[in-house]
Amino acid sequence: MSGPAIELEGITKRYPGVIANDHVDLAARVGEIHALVGENGAGKTTLMRVLGGLTPPDEGTIRVRGREVSFASAADAAAAGIGMVHQHFTLVPVFTVLENVVLGDEPGFIGGLDGVRDRVVELAGTLGFSIDPDRIVETLTVGERQKVEILRTLLRGARILVLDEPTAVLTPQESRDLFKLLRRLVKEGRTVLFISHRLAEVLAASDRITVMRGGRSVTTIAAAGATEGDLARLMVGREVLLPSAVRGGSEPGEPVLDVSGARALSDRGVPALSGVDLTVRAGEVLGIGGVMGNGQTELMESIAGLRPLTAGAIVLEGADLLGWDAAARIRAGISFVPEDRLDRGLVATMSVEENLALGLMDDERLFRGPFMRMCALRQRADATLKRMDTRPSDPGLLVSTFSGGNQQKVLLGRAFDSGARLILLMEPSRGLDVGAMEIVFEQVRSATARGVGVLLVSSDLTELMSLSDRILVIRRGRIAGEVHPGETTEEELGLMMAGGGA
């Protein structure tokens, strides 16, 4: 029963200038949940791509249930029973669950759909949840969509399920559901391999953990008996301060931002904010907790000047921002770190220093009239990259050549560099490893020490609890309550977000 399901031996993958995987070994047994952890750029994603048949390795062997295989394409990997669930879902939003499940693997006849319908319902049932195969995917929650992805993979005969940061977009309750589901899968003799940056959930959910560092596999340990500190040390190669231990009390000053009675519409034209009041004080981190899609994005965008309010007022240090556009608000001292770095944050086709310059266009030291001071800009960019510890550290490279975590560091570095009075921080550590999170937390701490106000939106409750001085829970566009991190638990917070409790 517990034979090897998949064995990777000596996997090596070189890219120009970097070795992404350097003789990596990994073996997952039948019937286990196996976690893969490591810093940004440690080579986890490359390894997963090799496993999924998306990237052919330069060296090394792959064995599935003891048989050596080589994958020329994702289809080969799928045929060998390996199913990938990607971080960005691959479902068609306007199709039904059933249509998505059969898409790309359609039965030959129209009538064939009914057979699949029964199998979908049956499989969902055996996995302990129910799903209506005729629901339009758009109307599903993120957690439900992920289950559809998993269902689809299983229906195509996957015995080994590979998940890339599956919980990054889930609420704590949804994550627990997911791991329950995964546990059932492995009980039936399947194998689960997943990547995660959240060490607590890795320890709680997995059987064994493989740690990667600098393109190599460092070790594989049993989850039982290990601690977060152990994992962090193995990943970084030195002792690290875990986020939860960092933030001390601070004394907030004058209000920096006052939002009163704010109402705004979502992109689809339905009310997303229904009267939000909040105040951020100088030197304070005000956290906003909530299930994604409850108005957080609209709140941040209206403060940043990217979305008009239909009612209410936003006041920055005494000045009413009504009618100010994004450029004027940046000049007034607001810096915005959006939730999706490549959507609203960075221009992937431009270099890192150009992206930094874009966020600092009012900085006299970087521009002489309309002209860019190339030397000053290079120096500034070098300093920022060094402070954020990005790899690679050449600011002349295009943003698209950086890994996601390192792009995130560029985005954060730009915001903390801007001299802003108010930083709107969304999902700051999305895709970041513990070492990088340490840097982000340090940046937040030093910003607040300078009297900067921070408004933080995060779906990672641990991050929210450890960074915030106060937390407001937002639900359906309203503030549903306020809690203090020291006086509550993640469980209570999660319940409030979901609508239970007060």
Place this chain on the structure above:
Amino acid sequence: MKRLLREVAAPVQLALLALGLASLLLLLFGESPYHVGKALLRGAFASRDDLARTLAGAVPLIFTGLAVAIPFRAGLFNIGAEGQLILAGFAAGVTATVFADLSPIALMPLVMLIAMLVAMIPAGIAGWMRSRIGIHEVIATILLNFIIYSLVMWLLRVESFGLMAGMEPKTAEIPLGIRLGEAIPGTGIGVALVFAVLIAVVAEVVLFRTKPGLMLRARGGNPRAAESVGVRSGRVILGSMLVGGALASFAGTQQVLEVHHSYIEGFSPGYGFTGIAVALLGANRPLGVVLAGLFFAVLRSGAFAMDALAGIPREAVGLLEVLIILLVASELIRGSFRKARAGTAGGVA
């Protein structure tokens, strides 16, 4: 500079590849690529007149290439360069005859300025429609092209305006004093070419060394990210289209002042559309556009000689141009696929 080389390297390789493929094709038909190539180059460079014609032929291609490339960097597709340059040519011809009594020193800038402002009108309308009403600039510029063809045709024929010189659909000859000649006598290098290269250098600097250029490229690369760092999208759209119109106007003005010495109906063999290919081959870099413009000009200028000396129909050059465009376009598509894939792979790497 390193980045310029990197960006232009791929199109250069592809142009060479296209030349190689064309040579194979010639071999297949039993022709010697060496002789055909020699005839073509001889036609383009043999005498000083040939050289002057070749270089002058590059000027409208450089300007229309720039007129497409600059808006393209802002994420806009200016199909209207053709209409813009025709309007400019017409305005230049009319201005030069109406104010023929002015001294050349005053008349020359006046002609250029009026042609430029007139060409910026349709470009500005397209930009305004895109940023205010959301009408796509491709649709707007194509339709404006038709409006301009008809408008200019009509204006030229309104008898009370008296613009038509004689029976031919053209304006009167422009004064001698404002006809453009060689910049350095005896070299074949025209004043217009020098001006075109200067404009390209300015465009290069503005795009890559100034704040407006930074904002323009940011909006082209990722409009939503540009918006969140305070780039006003509407201004970039309107501004880059106006610049595109101004650049296209220089092509029309040069045709009047240097080549035809009056506005002649149908003077443009589709320069505005060839500009799209020039921008593509020049990797949308102003200096790359200069090289691409010269390259296309050599092909076109040598085509007659190739026809006469080697017996290859000059339409074959058009075939070669299309081959190059297809190769560059397919490489661009492949490249953007690769980038898209690298983007998702970068998730947690």
